[in-house]
């Protein structure tokens with residue numbers, strides 16, 4: 001069987017010239033034929049067996065760490081059935097298809113264009129294994145549904161059935177974790193240009209109403225995707241999870257376990273509205289009045305007491321993230337968290353054989369679950385028609401919510417954003433953040449506050465709060481120091497592994513408040529953060545820092561190796577690399593974090609005219625000289641970096657240059673290796689020449705210590 005074509009844009013070139021005049025085509029016969037096409041059962045999925053012996057797990061991805069810190073006003077509070085939802089989707093599809101016939105908009109028999117896969121030729125065998133294979137299968141199955149919903153909802157006057165809507169995996173998240181049998185970031189998307197604008201050509205514009213055009217542009221500027229699809233590989237376990245979703249309860253322990261922690265000043269959050277005219281009646285029949293617009297809610301932690309009780313009093317056996325088994329509860333939590341992050345109203349749980357559709361009602365923080373769908377067997381309504389109704393419902397909901405938020409929050413209309421950066425507020429809201437911590441204790445002396453970093457260097461216990469996007473920790477995570485601060489420790493060679501106390505006072509705690517992500521790499525996710533401690537005079541002193549988080553065992557191994565390299569550099573007093581304030585371990589396991597100084601932005605992000613071929617770096621002569629001096633100092637300390645690329649060369653706000661990212665660096669390299677590395681840096685800085693600008697980090701050679709092996 002032929003593989004599915006990649007998602008196409010509307011191609012009207014062959015059809016523009018010769019639409020059949022209305023009246024010449026039997027509209028009833030055309031509508032009947034389309035119904036027949038939509039009644040075809042999808043083929044069964046024959047997923048190839050994975051090669052090799054990497055076990056794949058139905059576990060919660062590492063995002064679990066972040067999902068424990070969702071703002072209370074956005075968390076799931078209830079689960080209810082939506083037993084009529086599938087019929088409603090069927091009716092919605094029927095309504096739009098009916099309009100096509102009533103308006104005599106069939107210009108050819110649908111079967112002429114939609115014949116490609118109408119014959120049942122046995123099971124569908126995707127090329128890929130695992131979740132990508134299931135995604136390929138689903139894309140194949142719903143190709144007609146995408147074309148038909150594009151036509152009836154967006155281009156009813158177009159003469160043919162080309163797909164405009166896309167069903168995709170969100171690119172910004174990078175590769176899926178190939179060890180997991182679940183991936184929860186598939187969505188519906190509108191095609192966009194490389195500049196992040198709506199991708200519409202002249203022919204498409206011809207058939208798009210000006211109102212719909214403006215709606216789509218606004219939608220595109222808000223978000224690059226709509227809806228949340230949680231895709232699993234088919235198995236008895238996955239089927240049982242989807243089947244038993246309706247019996248899931250809300251877990252009571254889904255936040256970090258720290259108790260008695262200090263509350264942060266409340267932040268004001270704009271909670272986005274539900275649609276005032278939902279495409280589904282299931283939810284509006286709830287007793288609550290429909291929301292009228294954007295609503296302010298206060299978030300922030302609520303507890304406060306003298307003693308802070310850590311989440312655990314012993315270090316975890318392993319700090320590495322352990323996927324664990326998915327349960328119906330955690331599967332729902334996974335879908336809900338992604339829906340909050342992408343501001344989706346619809347969540348589809350699918351494993352290529354069974355499926356459930358869920359609606360997220362924001363106001364009541366409730367998830368409404370449809371009846372179970374058997375993809376190949378469901379006849380009433382048929383699967384393909386159900387999908388047409390679903391895509392229309394998702395679009396209608398997104399557009400209606402767009403209007404509701406515009407009425408209540410006119411400044412959102414002025415959005416000129418081209419493409420949402422990964423960490424832009426996914427709610428599209430302008431959460432007002434107060435500067436945290438300063439002034440909470442009134443100073444009575446004129447002494448200079450002690451440096452926050454110096455004080456933090458002497459403390460072992462840390463409370464980690466998340467405060468950006470959908471995050472506002474209901475409870476902070478408890479972390480314990482596992483290596484010393486390289487700036488203030490008397491003897492950074494000493495590995496300090498403090499034990500965990502039963503309770504801590506506020507003065508004994510470092511408070512770190514994570515802000516948005518600024519980078520991701522092989523080691524982990526990097527955030528800006530604010531660090532706060534109390535000085536000897538009782539004043540709160542703060543510092544802006546950067547925090548790198550590592551979850552999986554191999555990431556943590558890299559991070560600990562990176563720390564050893566920084567320790568060597570600190571011992572040789574090398575300047576021009578990040579100051580490192582220690583690694584801390586999550587007392588509930590699953591994460592370690594490295595605290596370091598902020599070194600500005602990368603030369604890669606600062607390159608001149610990235611649209612033109614060739615690398616043109618924005619680097620001043622004095623910065624070049626400093627970068628070369630830094631690499632000389634690094635080499636003199638007996639370290640070879642091994643990854644001197646533009647994303648690892650930084651310039652801070654004061655114009656000072658830095659070199660970061662030592663996770664693949666090697667100790668005690670050969671002299672020849674150091675010379676070659678310096679020459680490569682000269683080539684990069686003076687000639688913009690570099691082997692492959694899109695190259696990722698070379699594979700880690702952490703175990704070896706004298707590597708010249710990559711040359």
Ligand SMILES: Nc1ncnc2c1ncn2[C@@H]1O[C@H](COP(=O)(O)OP(=O)(O)OP(=O)(O)O)[C@@H](O)[C@H]1O
Nearest residue numbers: 519521522523524526546578598599600647661697
């Ligand atoms: N100290 C810092 N100051 C400012 N930004 C930083 C700092 N450390 C990291 N970043 C940002 O985070 C990104 C990823 O960090 P880093 O390269 O250290 O991570 P990694 O996981 O080791 O990546 P790689 O896959 O390249 O080895 C950097 O490109 C940079 O944008």
